Amino acid sequence: MTKTFLSLEWKKFFRSAAFTKGMVIKILMIIGALYFGGIAIVLGVFSFKILQKAVPDVDPLITVNQFLMYWVLGELAFRFFMHQLPVMNIKPLMVLPIKRNKVIQFLLNKTIFSFFNLIALFFFIPFSAVLLYKGYPPFQVLGWLLSLGSIVLCLNFVNFIINKNNTYFYIIVSIAALSIALNKYDVISFTSISESIFYSLYQTPYLVVIPLLLAYFLYKFNFNMVAKQFYLDGIIRKKVKQVETKDLSFIDQLGDIAPFLKNDVRMVWRNKRPKQVLLTGFFFVFYGLFFFTFDMYKDNYFFTAFASIFITGGFLLTFGQYVPSWDSEYYKLMMSQNIPYYQYLKSKWSLMVVGVVIAYILSIPYIYFGLETFAMISAAALFNLGLNSFITLYGGALNRVPVELNTKANAFGNTQGFNATQLLISIPKMLGPYVIFIVPYYFLGFKAGVIALALSGIIGLVFMKYFLKFIEKTYQKGKYKTIAAFAEK
Known part of the structure; x- marks a missing residue:
């Protein structure tokens, strides 16, 4: 069934009236992806050495972990504006003998292979390779990397949720702004909190189970959320609202x-x-x-x-x-x-x-x-x-x-x-x-x-x-x- 869905997506793109425009946009997006992906890889390779010189008395891995909480909040805010959710016209599929679970799974799986998920891994994988080269314990490094990969998936599915409700986004922005202000004026050290959370994923690799379970929970939550809307009458029915008039x-x-x-x-x-x-x-x-x-x-x-x-x-x-x-x-x-x-x-x-x-x-x-x-x-x-x-x-x-x-x-x-x-x-x-x-x-x-x-x-x-x-x-x-x-x- 996945093969059929991919075939439909392929035909939709090439048969579109805006095919030429779409192709140009895809080419520009690929160039942009290669550019930013290349930057992430270079940063991943050289960050260890840069951090060693910038903060010589602190382990570069600890320095990275101190700012991962800000990375999480910043990426969520960035995804809200830039990460366009996958689009699929489900109305024609609803009258065909296709299980809705298959359609929803394909839709959610499309989000996993987004460039926004890969860009973080383009940094973390080379950085982890450098850690292994420098003699860090392989089991702990791989556990830390797998944990971060699971967190990337969590961010992907959380973005699916906050794109449905602006309240979540405003809460995230408020938390990010408040944490930066409190950390700057030494009220609460969020860098220390971030270090203790993410460095523990390195010190205790078994904790990788937590982000993995969280990613699975968010996947199921999104699955159920989409399934509730997966009805033809729910899609086509217009919500009637009372119009407010203002004296202009x-x-x-x-x-x-x-x-x-x-x-x-x-x-x-x-x-x-x-x-x-x-x-x-x-x-x-x-x-x-x-x-x-x-x-x-x-x-x-x-x-x-x-x-x-x-x-x-x-x-x-x-x-x-x-x-x-x-x-x-x-x-x-x-x-x-x-x-x-x-x-x-x-x-x-x-x-x-x-x-x-x-x-x-x-x-x-x-x-x-x-x-x-x-x-x-x-x-x-x-x-x-x-x-x-x-x-x-x-x-x-x-x-x-x-x-x-x-x-x-x-x-x-x-x-x-x-x-x-x-x-x-x-x-x-x-x-x-x-x-x-x-x-x-x-x-x-x-x-x-x-x-x-x-x-x-x-x-x-x-x-x-x-x-x-x-x-x-x-x-x-x-x-x-x-x-x-x-x-x-």
Whole structure:
């Protein structure tokens, strides 16, 4: 049966109308996997020697174990955003004489062979090989490695759960932030706790039974969770909700773009995915705490510029990358109306601008870290307003992946709305501000770099109409391709 499922997946990929686009994305993903996999292997080989020099009085294995708890929490948060769950159209299979247990097992087994599981092993296996080469007891090293492999599987199945419920994700992020803060100010030493937990897996190899049993328990939990939804009437039945209405008459003062802005505000208020993006943008305001509170980042203007872009541009980057995918469910209807594209795009741009302004106001307390830091945040806010907003909006013209507003990514449908095109268009958004800042900074100093970054945003605002007109033409050219792509779900 597994062979049959693999054959169906193969045919689905090659017979898709978007086969060429899918092939390009797969090639880019393979290149990215080889790159990051290679980095992990190199780190695994040389980490022992690097840690010996960095912390000469501590066993490198102990040093690694001290930070494995942060690796667990960090990987869970990373997987929530980046690890796309496997997709399988189960409706046609439900009317065939195929046992549902076989389908669910295939679905869960697909998650085991994800690159996100392999990337950790690309580090731990070479590191364990170095430990064996250095004379560490083979039985203990292999027990430790097997335990970490089991923990990787646990993280995989936990990600399956937290992708169903955002509450789990917020709990994990809160625990990670709290543990970092408590450890930094010596309230509780989480590095010591991490060391005692993970080093015991090395000292007592028999404890490998615990993560193995935990991985098995999580597998069965996910199996039962999916099995409860594995009914045709449960899949196709729509959940009826009472719609809340809000008085948005104050938006009418904004003129022609008011109807579009009202539509977007209602969309964010009523649907899960936009709410997640809104909350993510809010959390990005605190992104600077990670960089500005650690001595290793304080005097590094690359990280200051990087953090500043995210502090004020979190909502812009997360919401803007899904334009026009937010409207994919009714995009064909919109395009059949006499709607000026310019006003539609201007409304999206205006909403992103409001997000940047609110984030900037919330970032005022960063003055505590110094006027230079806040000056960089202010310049980054102007860059986000005047350039990043247009770059992000332009990237939307190349994004033709539909988004289901009220459904998170799950085993039965792909609702991620993110693709390799978006990843490529994010390069100028990330590197652009740094390049604009670093060139004048290198020749004329910090103030010149900040002024250059701020001026780039001001110039963008001055030429707002020109940029929007240019983006409008791009959207118009790809209008029918976008409609066709959104229709293919």
